[in-house]
Amino acid sequence: MPMHDDIVAILENRPLTGGHYLLSLDAPRQASAVRPGQFAMLRILGRSDVLLRRPMSIFNLMATDGRRGWGPRRAPQLRVTGSKSRPGQAPRIMQLLYKTVGRGTRLIAELKKGDKVGLLAPLGHGFFEEEYLPQAREADEILHVAGGIGIAALLLPAKRLAEMGFKQRLFFGARTKADLVGTAEFKPLVRATLLATENGSAGYHGYVTHPLEEYLAAHTKKKFLLMACGPGPMLRATVELAKSFRHPCLVSMENRMGCGLGACLGCCVRVHSEGHEAYQRVCTEGPVFWAEKIVWK
């Protein structure tokens, strides 16, 4: 498990719409070890009142050549661990996409270029290819279903699947248009993106699971693999759709975490395990689970 705990520098903490930020960290040790679907624990330094690290999905990885700088305008030389070697360097910039929701994320949002944070990453087992590739190969299309900031967990898996030539489609729902962040990065990876907002400010007016249901109902002869991340009710609805249309579904779970290492057992969720129910750690056995494994409340 090549996790690393380092103090790293912030390259950019770019405000996006709707209280979202894209945090770019100079973290070569962590970035080069990432598998799609893993997460990071971010620690705010020098505070005695906010102690615990904040778990965040690893949104994106980028390389830099040190001469031309880096940034989204320059074509990123992505090489995710496990992928076929490509020309270009191993990634050294880790991007975390987050939304300010509480004290911790508000403090992180105040950080500026050059400030340091503690970065423990990569963590969790991510989307294990050996576990889902058989289903992906059988599927006509991979459907990514994102709710709000859940989008952050799905970009790297989508990149990896695109590298392998899979056809993909994104269903992305959020409260408002301002919450639909990160869609630009998905564009080159998917055949189509379907947006939905609860207030109707962009795309379909309502929950994203409605157009998802219509799509599944319109293509009952096709096989899909669903990959979902988002708030609890949205995940439950997605999982129910996958179940009723009989498609395999992977979910990336979120929870409050203490350590991210599997020691404190603070992030456990109820799962079916060996014929009975038990608690398993989102940080270690997850964050990605097969949908039928989770005991949905």
Added chain:
Amino acid sequence: MTSRESAGKTKVQSAARSAGHTARQPRAAAASAAVETFTPQIETEIAGIRFQNPVWTASGTFGYAKEFAHLIDLDQLGAVCVKGISADPMEGNPEPRIYETASGMLNAIGLQNVGAKRFLSEKLPFLRTLKTRVVVNVFAYSTEDYVRCIEILNEGEGIAAYELNISCPNTRAGGIVYGSDPRLTEEVVAAAKKAARYPVFVKLSPNVADITVFARASENAGADAITLINTFIGMAIDIETCTPRISNVTAGLSGPAIKPLALRMVYQAARAVKIPVIGIGGIASAEDALEFIIAGARAVQVGTANLYDPGTSLRIVEGILDFCRRKRRHLSDLVGSLKVPVKKA
């Protein structure tokens, strides 16, 4: 060299020069003292067992140690107190189980653990490969089950001691009964001591009016040492939904927020008993640890800090060594060395 760099350097040099007259003399003295090589002794002995240093990781915050193997050198720890073990596996509480509060955290994990048998077969083999001592935290809901758990664990080799959790406030039917009634404390400690193949340390609950009563009850019942304190019972509420932040409603508060309370209790307990005291509660730095040692603790445990900064314990070992070198004192000279001003009549 750019002009900016040279300007910076000049500034540093001139600062050093201006400080030189006062600072250089003591530094020279310290250097010559170092030549005499004072090697501080920070080993500590409890119940006849030698620990290579007094900094241990606290139960429930360090899993079964293996979780941290990629991040720190486990061999450098004084001891690892493993996650609480019960005779039978426990599945724990529903989520949410943790919540961060100012300078601390609430937890109600519900003592989820693999049970004594699986601990021996799955967890102990790795722990035995370490140079570090292994203290096994034990809990139960009846005296018979404490004994039963200890009897299973007695089969294991390489355990330094048991730490009896009589204070975990997390489980509704749980250990709180033992930890808040001196007679029950004596009963369970005596029974555990009788059953145990290894020394028994008793981890006390802070949720009592007078900690010295429970320190003495443990000592009277034959405890080899006392560990204090466990978490304070606390609570947090989500005002938007009018629901508790933790599914168990109440939860154990830990972290730097509780340190002064823990220190006071360690000080009181250390004066009340002759058996060794192991201090715990919000320790996050060498200075924190030294406060507990000076108050009377022969060893300390680092808890919540392991979660957010796994390097803390080893930095504390280094910090204690540095302090001992600077003061030219061994650890044993520091234990209970608090100078209390004498009140005039």
